[in-house]
């Protein structure tokens with residue numbers, strides 16, 4: 001039975017309980033306030049981060065893990081594993097994946113297989129959990145990588161931000177440059193296309209935007225297949241709970257989680273953002 005280690009980065013925002021249960025290793029990204037860098041959820045909690053951001057005159061920035069962190073992680077895991085699967089946030093919004101690939105190629109002790117989730121947050125976490133479960137069950141690297149690609153076919157993530165300035169300022173909003181002025185006054189539904197964040201549809205109010213995401217979920221959920229969904233929020237637990245209750249009452253083929261936008265992603269989306277992600281589970 002192969003002994004495969006699963007690595008991800010902190011933007012999957014997996015709970016300690018999940019990390020311990022599946023033996024997942026996390027490489028943290030950081031938020032930077034002025035001269036001070038904080039590894040997210042190591043040096044700064046999500047609550048502390050949003051408080052600090054709201055009080056800070058200068059908005060924070062983010063940084064990906066340095067090569068040395070990946071090297072140390074891969075080499076250590078290589079001591080007692082046959083292979084490593086390293087799953088990261090979309091390569092279109094961060095250099096994390098490509099750093100993992102570069103470092104993975106230099107490590108001699110162990111084969112490193114990197115997977116670009118083409119998304120982030122809890123949807124990325126779903127890939128990580130699936131890979132870790134399969135590794136525990138003794139599946140091969142090939143089987144796991146094939147399943148991750150299959151999951152990507154049905155993975156969806158839509159999100160709505162309270163204020164587009166964060167995304168715009170951080171340079172992570174694509175396909176909207178020409179209309180950004182007018183976009184800043186409305187609430188577009190955003191999603192990933194070819195690894196980049198682009199407006200999916202322009203909607204005038206946050207309520208209409210969330211309703212539009214319900215319609216999109218409806219198209220998939222109506223097929224009756226088992227779906228795992230997550231409501232992701234940036235300091236809006238009540239709203240997330242309301243959406244979860246709504247979805248829970250409407251469908252019986254949906255397993256719904258609540259998750260959050262932690263410091264690094266919160267830097268780029270801002271407080272108040274809400275997202276819904278889902279994928280088709282194995283029958």
Ligand code: MYR
Nearest residue numbers: 062063064094095120157172268
């Ligand atoms: C870095 O500095 O390398 C990190 C950059 C992170 C950019 C995050 C942009 C927003 C991502 C939204 C994800 C929503 C998933 C449902």
